[in-house]
Amino acid sequence: MKEKNLSQKEKFEQAARDLKTDQSDAAFEAIVNKIAHAPKMTQEQIKELVRRKREAGKG
Template sequence: MQRAGRCQQTTRHKEKFEDAARELKTDQSDEAFEAALGKIAHAPKLTNEQIKELARRKRESGED
């Protein structure tokens, strides 16, 4: 019975997300997706030292 409740909750969450996206009039075209993906896919890879430095800065600034 708990599984059915979780499924309904997940479905409701998805519907709320889709409604919010519609309200914001997000661009759902393939071109927009490819452009966004391109920004992510072509991001430079960070070294372990760079990741540690970013984490240290974030910790020191008190950000979540």
């Protein structure tokens, strides 16, 4: 199948396979579901994360 005929999901799956990160369909689906269902961060949590990253980079 030509790459331009692939959906975004199929391109992502192919890239994962090319990187050998997809050991099995079940493992891949479990990781995708874990990411998809991760809790959303509040604006304040995002700001705190950025502050910590900046401080870690300075040290």
